[in-house]
Amino acid sequence: MSDIFDQYEPVIGLEIHAQLLTQTKAFCGCKAAMSDFPNTHVCPICLGHPGALPVMNKQHVNMAILMGLATHCSIRTRSAFSRKNYFYPDLSKGYQITQFEDPICYAGSVEIEQEDGSVKHIGITRIHIEEDAGKSLHDIDIDTLVDYNRAGMPLIEIVSEPDMHSASEAYKYMVSMRQILRYLGICDGNLEEGSLRCDANISVRKKGIKAFGIRTEIKNLNSFRNVEKAIKFEIVRHIELLESGGTVKQVTMQWDASTQSTKELRSKEQAHDYRYFPEPDLGYILVTQDMLHDATMLLPELPLAMKQRLSHDYGIPYYDAGILTEDKSLANFFEKTCLQLSVKDKERYKLVCNWILTEILKILSDKKISINEAITISSKGIAEIVDLFADEKISSKIAKEVFSHIVQTGESPLQYVESKNLQQISDEHIIAEFVNSALNGEAENIEKYRAGKSNLMGYFISKVMKISNGKANPRMVNDLLNQQLM
C-alpha cells in the first residue's frame, strides 16, 4: 500500500484569515474588542442599519500593506472593494465587504524550512482586505443567538499558491505565517479563538503529471494539529478513492475532530453564487509612496532572518535560535540580556540561551504567560546571574537558588548574593581544608577510586560541596581532589 501512496503527489493550497489588531473595526468607529460582553461594540454601521454607510480604516489598510511587504508581495497603488452577497443571520448587511478583482497585495512568497535544513518558497497569490461577520451561538437554550461584536472586525485573507506537497509542509507554512503576523504585531494568531482561521484546498495527482487533480476544500481548521491531521486524512481519502477506481468530487469538507475524519459540508451544486460586484459605497484604496515608505520603515526583522542572525552572531546552536525566535519577545529578551553582560563572549551568550530555554521557559509555560508578562524576570537580572556564574563567583547550584529567589521577589541577583553571602569560595587554602575534611575517614573509598572506580569522584565532590554549604568553587574542588587522589 505504501508504494501506492508514493506514486501520488498531493497538492495543497491554504487560505488564511487573520483578524487584525486595529483600534477600531474595519468600517466604523466601534472598538475592535470582540471578546467583550456580547453586542457591546456595535453601531448602526456594523449592525447594517438602514442608511448607514461604511468608512475605510487607514490602520486596516496599513496593516495589510505591512503583511504584503513581509511576504514579498507587490502592492497595488489602486484597488477597490467588492460586495460578496449571501444570507446568514450573523451577516448584518446581507453582504460582506471584501476585495475580489485586484486585491491590495499580490504575487508574493514566504520561506519555510524543511527537515534537511533547505529553504522552500511558498507562493502567495494574494492578500486582500475584508470584514468579519458576527458570531452565531447555536443552541443556547433553544435559540440561536448572535454576537455582533465581531461584525465588521478587520480581516486580511492570505491565499497561497498550491505549492505545498505534504501535510507537514502545510503545517510549517501555517506556523510561519502565524509567526510573521505576530512579528508584525498585527494579529495575535490564535487558531483556537478564531483570530486566525485556515481553509485548505487539496488535490492529488500521479507523480510526473502536471495537471491538477480535482480538489476538495476543508473549512474551519481550528488548530495547528487539525490542519495537519485533516490534510493527511484528505490526501489518503483521495488516493484510496482513485485507487479503487472512483473519482474525487469537488466538494467542501469539514473536519470532525470527534471522529478524526472529514465529512462533506456541501456539494458543488450547493455552492453559493456570491454575486460579487464593485462596492458603490466606498472609493478606491489608494496606496501612496509615503504609505509604502512608512510601512517599509515599520517592517521589523522577520523570524527566519532573526533566527539565522542570532545563531550566527551569538554563536548559539541553530536549533536553539529557532526556539528563541518562535516568540519575538523571547528573542528580544535574549538579545537584551546579552547586551548587559559584563563580558560579551560566545560562552556567556550560550549560558544566557540555556537559562532562557530551560529555567525561564519552564516558568513561562507553568504560568502560561509571555516573557513580557513575567515582571520579576528581568534581562538585567539574568545577565547578573550569568556573569556571577561565569566569573566563578557562584556555583551553578547557587545560581539556580538565586534564580528561584529572584523570580519570587524580583530582587537584584547581585545584591541578593552579597546580602546572603552566597559568593563562591575560591580561596585555595580554604578549599584545601574542605577537601581534607571530606577525605578524612574515606581511606577505603580512596583505595577503590585509585583502583579504578572513577565514578567515586562525584561522591567526593558532593561531600566537599556539602561541607562548604555549596559555596566552594567546583572547578577548584575538582582540581584539588584530582591532585590529592592521584
Next chain:
Amino acid sequence: MTNSYSKDRENVISGITTFDTIVQQHIGNINANSSMNAFLLLNDNAIQSSKETDKRACSLSSIDGINIAIKDNISTKGIRTTCASKMLQDFIPVYDATVISRLKQKGAIILGKANMDEFAMGSSGETSYFGATDHPLFSGYVPGGSSSGSAAAVAAGFCHAALGSDTGGSVRQPAAFCGVYGFKPSYGRISRYGLIAFASSLDQIGIFARDIDTVSLVFDSISGEDEYDSTCSRLSPSDSFSNVDNSIDYHSLTIAILPENELLGLSQDVRKVYDTTIQSLKKAGCTFKELSIPASSAWIPTYYILATAEASSNLARYDGVRYGARVNNDISQDMTTASRSDGFGKEVQRRIMLGTYVLSSGYYEAYYKKAQKARRVIVNGYKSIFDQADLMLLPTTPTAPFKRGEKSSNPLEMYLSDYFTVSANIAGIPAISFPAGYNDQGLPIGLQLQATFNQDEKLLHLTKQIASLIV
C-alpha cells in the same frame, strides 16, 4: 396657497406672524387634506420647535424655522422611518441622517415624513404599502414618484420645502407632475449617510420647493463634505443663494437640446411646452445646439440593470433578523424567505429578482459589465456636450401626469416614463425640473435643465433666470 419661506420669514421678523402660527396653518392644511395621503407621519415636536424658533426671531439663521417635509427613506432619530414598506412599518431609527442633523442644527422644523413609492421604487407613488398619494391639484391623477408625498406636500402648500431622493428621476419627475421645482444635485454634493439605499451609485438626496430661492437655501444648508459618507464630495457647502448674479447675458448662453430622433415618446402637450420654452429663450438671445447624449436606447436598460443590481444587495439586510417584520420565528433560510416574501411589495420583489439575475454567475458579463461600459460612454458623452454648451434642456417626463392605475399593471411602460431623467443619475450630473407650463386640462408640465458635474450653483443661478422668462 401659502407663502414662500422668505415671505413667511419676513413676516415673522416684522412681527406680522410667528413660526408657531405658520406650523399650525401647515398642519391644519395637511389634516384638512388627509385623503391626499402625502404624509405618513407628522412630527409631534414640530410645534414645540416652532415656539423655540420664535424666541430667537431676531437672530435667525439662513433656514431657521423653515417647514420641511422629509421623504420617509431618510433616517430620523426616534421618528418612525418606513420607506413606505411593510418591512419597516415599525422601524424607529437610532440615528439622524447627516441631512437631518444639519437641518436641525440650522433650526429647520421637520414637519413630518412624506409618503413615497416603496423603497423609492416606482414612478407614480402607487407602490407605497400605506396607499397611493393623490395628485395635489387633480384628484385621481398620480403626483409622480417615487418622492410622491414630498412633491405633493410642497405643491399643496403643506410646507415650504421637502427633501426627496432621486435615483432615476424620483425628485424631478414628481416635481414636474406637481408643478414645483425639483433639484437633483451632482452625485456626492449631499451626504447619503442616513438615506436608506436603493441604488448607492445613483441615489442622491434632492430638494423640492415652489420657488428656486428656497431650493438654493436648503441646498446651501445641507450640502458639503461628510466624514460618514466616503462618496461625498469634498467641495465646500455651496453659496448658491447669496451669490446670485442677477445680471445674465442671454446672448452668451448656449443651450444643448436633443436631436429630434432622441425625443422619444414625447406627448403633444409636453412637446408644446417644450417648443414654446425654446422659442422664448431664443427670443431672449440664447443659442441652441442640437447635441446627442450617446446610447439613448441604452439609457433605460443601463439604469435598470445598475439600479436593480445594487438594490438586490442593498435590500439584503431586510432579513427579519435584527429589525423589521419577521415571519416564521426560526433562524433559518426559511425565516429569511418568509419575512422577505411578506415584507416586500410586488415592485420591490420584481426589482430584487431582476438585480439578482443580472449579477448571477454567467450573466454578470452580459448585463452588469455591459451596463458599466454604457455608463462610461454616457459620462463621456455628457462631458463633450458641456464642452460645447452651458446647459442642456430636456423634457422632464414624456407625458403630463397620468391617471392612477393607468400604468401600474404595465411595469415596462412605467419604466419608460423615466427616459429623460435617468441619464443624469447615470452620469452623476446636476439636474433640475422647473415648472414650465400646463396642458389644456391644466395639468402641470415641467422641463429639465442639466449642467456639467459639480456645476450645481451655476445650474441654480441659470434656472432662476430662465424660469423668470417663462412664467
